[in-house]
Amino acid sequence: MSDYRDHIPIVISDFNGLWDRGDRDNTPLDHFSDGENFKFKGSNSISTRDGIGISQDVVLPLTNVKRIYNYPTNTANTLIALVVTAAGDGKIYHIVNLTTVYLILTITGMTDFAFAHYAGRGYISPFKTFDVGGLNVEKGLQNEFLYVYAGDGTAARKAAGSPMSGAMTIANGAAGHTDAGLHIFAFVSESISGYLSAPGQNKSFTTLPLSSVSFGTVQASGSSLIAKRHLVATKVITNFNGDLNGYPFYFVPGATIANNTDAFLNDISFYDQDLLEDASHLTDNYSEIPAGAALSLYHERLCLSTTYNNISLILVSSPGEPEAISQIDGLIDVIPDGNPITNHAELRDIFYVTKRSKTVAYADNDDVPSSWLPNSVDNSLGTSVHGIATVLDSGSSNVDYLFVATYQGISLFNGRYITPELSWKIDNIWGNLFRNDFRLIQMVNAPIQKELYCVMTDRRLLVGNYTNGMDPRKICWTVYRFDQGVNTIAIHNIDEIILGSDIG
Amino acid sequence: MGTFKFKPFAVFTRDNGSENWGQQAVAYPASDAQCVAGANNTNGAAELYHGNTTAASTGKLVFLGRWYLDGSSTPLDINSLPNGFIVNSATFTIKGGNQWIARPGDHYYVTFANRVEEEIPHAASSTYTVIISPVPSSLAVDALLVLRLDKTAVDGNQGFYNLIIDGTYSLWSFTYAIDTPTVNTIGPSNKVRLTSTYPAANALNLNGIVTNGIDNNGNYNALSDTGIAGIGLTWINLAGVTKYYFIPIRYIGIDAVKAGFDPITPVLLEFEIPPALALLIWQDPTIPGWPNVLVTPYIYGDGTQFSGWVALTPLTLTLVDASGVYKLVKDKTNDTLYNQIAPISTSNVKIPNPFIKTGFIGG
Secondary structure (H helix, E strand, C coil): CCCCCCCCCCCCCCCCEECCCCCHHHCCCCCEEEEECEEEECCCEEEECCEEEECCCCCCCCCCEEEEEEEECCCCEEEEEEEECCCCEEEEEEECCCCCEEEEEEEECCCEEEEEEECCEEEEEEEEEEEECCEEEEEECCCCECEEECCCCCCCEECCCCCCCCCCEEEEEEECCCCCEEEEEEEEEEECCCCECCCEEEEEEEECCCEEEEEECCCCCCCCCEEEEEEEECCCECCCCCCCCCCCCEEEEEEEECCCCCCCEEEECCCHHHCCCECHHHHHECCCCECCCEEEEECCEEEEECCCCCCCEEEEEECCEEEEEECCCCEEECCCCCCCCCEEEEECCEEEEEECCEEEEEECCCCCHHHCCCEEEECCCCCCCCCECEECCCCCCCCCCEEEEECCEEEEECCCECCCCCCHHHHHHHHCCCHHHHHHCEEEEECCCCEEEEECCCCCEEEEECCCCCCCCCCEEEEECCCCCCCEEEEECCCEEEEEECCC | CEEEEEEEEEEEEEECCCCCCCCCCCCCCCCCCCCCECCCCCCCCCCCCCECCCCCCCEEEEEEEEEEECCCCCCECHHHCCCCEEEEEEEEEECCHHHCCCCCCCEEEEEECCCCCEEECECCCCCCEEEECCCCCCCCCCCCEEEEEECCCCECCCCECCEEEEEEEEEHHHCEEEEECCCCEECCCCEEEEEECCCHHHCCCCCCCEEEEECCCCCEEEEECCCEEEEEEEEECCCCCEEEEEEEHHHCEECHHHHCCCCCCCCEEEEECCHHHHHHHHCCCCCCCCCEEEEEEEEEECCCCCCCEEECCCEEEECCCCCEEEEEECCCCCEEEEECCCCCEEEEECCCCCEEEECCCCC
C-alpha cells in the first residue's frame, strides 16, 4: 500500500509572505522561508511581481541615478534627481514629466543630497559620506551651501544672500513729513524667492520735520535674482555713536523700489511711529547657509542639520522664510556625543531629531529655536539619512505615525518606537544588512496600495503589504530583485512608484 | 602563481673524472642571498671544481638550500612545500667576478631531486654567467638543486660566488578554470563559477572554512578559510595602467554542498561580477574595446597553504549600463531596461526568477 495511506493532507489557503526569523524549520505553514519577486494579490494570494518600465522618453535618459525625491511644484507633481558623472560631478535634474528634464545644479563631489520643498520651491543641500575611523558619516560638503530652486527650469541659486554694498545719496525731498533728527537709512534686497538680505548701503542723514526724504544712486544688486529693494530706517537717534550697523532698523512702509534697476526712491515721508516691522534680525541671518545632510520642515520653518563643521547643529529658519536663519538664535545644538544628526521630521506638532541610535524631541514654544528644550525619546533607536519613510508627496510622516528604519528593524513611531517592530517576521533579513551602509536605505509609504517600499543596502527592494493590517504579525513581506539593482525610490502622483538605479 | 627564492646554504661536489677534487665542499653563505662554494675550505679561495679540457672531466654540484616563497623571510623545508609545487621559471644568477668564466661549449643542466636533468640555455661571458630559464615544465617537486657542469665549466682555481636562484612557481592543486559561463562574455551581476582542474587528490584543502550560512544558490558564504584570500580582477586601460578590483573570500560562494568540504572533491568557487567593478570601469572610459573590457581573474591564496596567485583565462566583461529612472507598472509581465551605452536603447527582459520556499522539508 502506499505510504500515503491515512495521510491527512495539509491545505494551505493563505500566503502571508516571508518569514525569516529564528530557525528555518519553525517557518509557519502559511509563510515562506525564502522567496523573491512575488507580490500579494488581495488578502491571501500571490503572483509574480509587477514589471518595471522606463520613466523617461528622451534622447539621453539620466544615467547613474543616485537619489530621487518627489517634488510638488506649484503646478505639477514632479521629480528631482541626482546623477553622478564619471568625472565625479554631482548633477541635479528636475524631471518635470516623461519628456522634460532640466539640469539645475552641478556640484563636484556631491554623492547625495537632502531635499525639502516649500511653497513650490525646492531646497537642496549637497552632502556626501565621510569615513571617520571606519564609520560612515554623512554630512554637508565642505565649502558648499544650501541652494534654492524656483521650480521653473532655471538654475538653482545659493540660498540667502549678502547685503548690497556701495554708497547712496540722501537729500531732503518734496514737502512731506518725518520725525526730525538723525536717522540711519539702508536698503534690503528681496530675491525672487522672497529672501530678504541684511540691510546694506547704510548711511546716516538728518531729516527735517516738513520735508520728505529722497534717495539717489541706490545700488542695484549684482544678482539677477533680486526682485525688489526695500528701504529700512532707524528711529531718530539722539546720541549717535557713529556705528551705522548698531541700531535697530525697521521697514519704512511703502518705501520699495519694485525692481533691481532704478537708482532712486524719491519723496518718502514717514513718522517713527510708522516703523513697526523690525528688520534688525536680518543682520543676524546667514548670508550663505552651509550645506547639511538633512533637511525638513517644522512649523513652516526649514530645518537643516549636520554641516561639515558641526554634526550636532540644526539650523532653523524663521517661520515662512526658509532662507532666513539667524546665526544667533536660529540654532539648536543637539547634545554632542560623537554621532551625527541623521534625520528629523515633524509628527503631531513635535519636532523629532534622530541620530543613528538616538531620538530626541523638541517643541516649538513660540520663541526662538535656541530656546527649545530637548526631550530624550529613545537612547537606543534612531535612523539614517533616508530612514524615515515619506508618504505620497508630503516628504515626511503619514497622518499619525512614521515608518522609521532603525537598527532593530522597520519600526512604527508614534512618539515612541512600537515593539515588536513592523519587520519582526523578517528579522534575519534585516539583521543581515550592513549597518555602515544604512545610508542606502530609503523608504516610501504608498497608502493606496497599502504597501511600504524599502530600498535595502543590497540593492533589492523590500516590500511590506499591510492590506491585512498594520501589525507586525499581519503585514506580509516580499522582496523584489531587479537585474540592474535599485538604490533610490520615490512616490509620484499619489501611487506611482519610481525607482532609480545607479551603475554600482 | 607565486614567486620563490632558493637560497643555498651548502654545496656538495662530486666528479666522475680522474682528478682528485671530488670532495665534499663546505660552503656557507655570507648572507641569505649568497652561496660561496669552495673546495675544502670555507672562504672559497681554494678551488672547488677544477675543470679541464678533457671530455672526461665532468662533475656535479649539488646545492642544499632552503625555499622562501612569495617574499617570505621564513624558509620552508622540503617537506613543507605546498602540494603540487611546480617551478614555472627560474633565473640562475652567478656573479663570480672574473673567477667564473663560462665557455661557449659548456652545458648546464639542472634538476630538482631525482628528476630528469634538463639543459638550461645560457650565455657566455668573460666575467660572469647568467643563466635564464624558462626551465622546462617537467621540473617539479623537491628542493635539491643539482647543477651539472659538463666538460669545462670552471677554469683553474676558481669557484662559485654569489649564487642566486629565483623564479616563479605554481601549484597543481591550485589550478582553477572557469566552469561557467561557457562563453567568456559576461556582464555585471553575472555569476562566474570556477572549478579546480587538476586531479582531485591535489585539490586545495578547505577544511578550515568557516561559513555564515547558505545563499540563495545553496552555496556557503565563507567568512574565513585556510586556503583562499579572494579573487582579484584586473584590466588594463588605454594608458597601460593596470586596474584592480579584489573580491574577498567572504563574498565568494563555495560549493560545499557538493564538495562537503572534502578536499578530494574538486572545489567550486562562485562569485558575482560586482556592480562596483562596473562602476570603476565606467569611470575610466579610456579602456580599449569599450564597452567590452578584458578582465583577468586571479585566485589568491591566503598564505596558509599558498600565498601566491593563479591566473585564469581572461573574460570579456561587457558593460551593460542599465542605470536610470524606472517605474513599477501594474500587471506588467516583464522588465524594460535602458541600455545607456551608445547607441542608447531599451530592452525587455524577464522578471528575475520569482520563487518561494515553504517551511516544509524540501520546500
